[in-house]
Amino acid sequence: MRAWQYMGKQQPIQLNEVEEPVPGPTQVIIDVLAAGLCHSDVMYMEVGDQAMPFLPMTQGHENAGVITALGSEVTGFKVGDVVGVNSAGVQPPLGMFTPGGFADKLAADYRDLARVPDGLDISLAALATDAGMTSYHAMIKAGGAKKGMKVGVIGFGGLGQIGARAAVLAGAEVHVAEMKEEAWPAAREVGAVSCVKDAAEWVTDPRRGGDFDLVVDYAGFDTTQKAVNAIKRGGKVVQVGLGKQTFTILTTSILGKTIEGSLGGTVADIEEVFDLMLRGEITPGYEEITFDQIGEGLERLKNNQVLGRLVARFGN
Known part of the structure; x- marks a missing residue:
């Protein structure tokens, strides 16, 4: 499968072919449909050689998609469910300590999944898992x-x-x-x-x-x-x-x-943001790009050339 990976030495992210993930007992496999781009992705590339436990590292911590496989201990979810993923919940932070979602497929712990309600656009769902969760938690829960x-x-x-x-x-x-x-x-x-x-x-x-x-x-x-x-x-x-x-x-x-x-938030925070977005109470500005434009998008973020949020919409 395709994956955008940080290779080390503060080099730009690189598109590679990698093996598909296999779910652990408490994990699901998600076909990624949308992934948000974040300034943290840029920061990770600046400090990654010292902080990441292994390289290359598939980046991307703001993800939503459809479940296509289940681990043996997964409960409450089924193949076909549309979900967003808490980037730093039970599982170590995606895209820095464990492979993230700038890839065709993502392995995630089922306890980190938020159900995407019917009618919510998948780009908004992806955006809500980090930009939504983190900003909402900081303002309402921490602040x-x-x-x-x-x-x-x-x-x-x-x-x-x-x-x-x-x-x-x-x-x-x-x-x-x-x-x-x-x-x-x-x-x-x-x-x-x-x-x-x-x-x-x-x-x-x-x-x-x-x-x-x-x-x-x-x-x-x-x-x-x-x-x-x-x-x-x-x-x-x-x-x-x-x-x-x-x-x-x-x-x-x-x-x-x-x-x-304030760092991240909870699955409950994500689902509260989902609800606010679905009701039209929160309507963030964002720009959709393609999977192939993720590298270019991160350079735009690095150079402060983005208003709102960038979301990569996959071709699945």
């Missing part, structure tokens, strides 16, 4: 966004657009910091009350700090300190974005404040 809160969203990309909408649906007053002004109309469309290019603009007097209850940083470049500055005493920053491997925080700026990292 606790709710009515009456002033919430900042840094980065209105594949994750930020979903996180911002989730906060609006929860009743929060949402403000967006996004350097690409062409994304601002979409931010306002989901309910953001203001947009700025730089989160530093949220703080008019550095001595007093900001008045946000919560800021979720979906970027993770030079943004984390700005997020900390924007929240008030007792406020929280939830860090999601992995734009840079390290960042520096002024010690005095965190006193009386909370910084929490």
